[in-house]
Amino acid sequence: HEPKWNYDGSSTGQAPGEDSEVILYPQAIFRDPFRRGNNILVMCDAYTPAGEPIPTNKRHAAAKIFSHPDVVAEETWYGIEQEYTLLQREVNWPLGWPIGGFPGPQGPYYCGTGADKAFGRDIVDAHYKACLYAGINISGINGEVMPGQWEFQVGPAVGISSGDEVWVARYILERIAEIAGVVVSFDPKPIPGDWNGAGAHTNYSTKSMREDGGYEVIKKAIEKLSLKHKEHIAAYGEG
Structure with missing residues (x-):
């Protein structure tokens, strides 16, 4: 304790x-x-x-909310896909990009390999291993669409533990990038223009959704969410 x-x-x-x-x-x-x-x-x-x-x-x-008996009974599962961008410390520009310039157009970088496509994999792999050691339910990593951008996934995790694990996984990532002298950005749109943003796709299900007839439960949940869409977007914030 x-x-x-x-x-x-x-x-x-x-x-x-x-x-x-x-x-x-x-x-x-x-x-x-x-x-x-x-x-x-x-x-x-x-x-x-x-x-x-x-x-x-x-x-x-x-x-x-998560401790409410109705919510506990539904065994809410979350799988969170946290995207982020690695930046060169001195210039605040994505890792692997020419300073003041741009790489080739998006296409070959997503899940890419090779020194001309994947920038910062040593940080990404070290982060994955550190999260496994910590006991975080990390389930994957991949290179993202924009060069210098990566993603890790946490889950399936139940209830509020999913949020706790993502926050600690972010902390561990910052610590490892600090050792490497690289900056981590969770900015949703770090580079303006025709370059992919970075978000945190959230996969979610309840016990009712996972059982027979669950598709109807999913559709009802989507309808309810749609009524408060603007309110939810406002809660997520701008950055």
Whole structure:
């Protein structure tokens, strides 16, 4: 059982200077692929000393939904495809691209091989191995459509654990890219123009959807989602 911890929220823009205490509640534990041995990485969310979730803590509300008996009974499965772009540190330009210029048009890079098509595979493979060591349910990697862009997949994972695992997988990716002197960008459109964006496709199903007659359940869910499409897009944010 891990203890609660604290930090100065005014240093991160998460609390005012006159009342800066923020409390960390441990929520998930992973093996530490960097220090190894008995060391662990702890996924936390953040609260005020009075026990209220701070505004940037989106996990608290999600945990209430995922712990609801109706949701638990449906065994919600998620498979999340996290795309990202590797950037050259000094110029903030995609890895493998000529500085100030552009590579050949998209086409040969998706799942591509070769030094002229795949840029940064050593980072990608190291990340995959580190996630496996950590206990993250990582299920694949691939080169993406834009050169310098990659993807990893987490899942199937049940409920809120899928979000915890994706967040820690992102953290591990940043740490490995840091060692390599490369910047990771999760920007949805890092390069303007006719170059692919980077998103996080989310595959989802419930127990009802996976059973006989599930297709009708899927169609009903899509209809419900369509009624709040703009609200959902607004919640996802711009970047």
